[in-house]
Amino acid sequence: MPRNEYPLSKQVSLNNIVRVQQVIDFFVLSELQRGRLYGSELEQQIITALGKQSPRHVGVNNGYLSARLKKLAEDGHVTRVWEGDNRYNRYYSITPQGNDYFKQLLKELPDQVDLAIQTYTNFKHYINRYGQVPLD
Known part of the structure; x- marks a missing residue:
């Protein structure tokens, strides 16, 4: 077949x-439908949901999850509230705008x-x- 005679386009x-x-x-956003949660609780819910039918536990990088939570807050989809003086005790709640994004x-x-x-x-x-290709 000549070059590009029947090109496929993506x-x-x-x-x-x-x-x-x-x-x-x-x-x-789906987990926050139930109410406010700590960031660590959100991470555990992701691990649970993705590992239900598998012996492997798949999760998300903590730094990436934190970055997404920060971005969701900046975009008005969630609110972040500090709990106590521990910087890791941050609760997240969904906003009406977050519900729209979720939908x-x-x-x-x-x-x-x-x-x-x-x-x-x-x-x-x-x-x-x-x-079947030998790898060594």
Whole structure:
């Protein structure tokens, strides 16, 4: 086939299927639907939710979670309240604007997750094609 006779064009870039920040934002905002929580409690909820059917416990980098919580607060999606003089005792609560953002994510993420599952399944099949190649 001559070069570019039947070019395929991408509709979505691999790095935009589901962004990690969207996943973290969704977890945070969904957990805050129940009421205010400490940042460490939010982290534990993420680990619990992502590890339910797996022997591995997947979580999020503490620094990245802190950065997302800070960004969510700056954007008006959550409020941060200090509890006592310990700088680690920070409670988070969702705001009305955060509820709107949560609803937006709830609409967008299911299709993105389905696409991610399909893409990674295809990638796994691609990897398996090379599973018989000696690595040493």
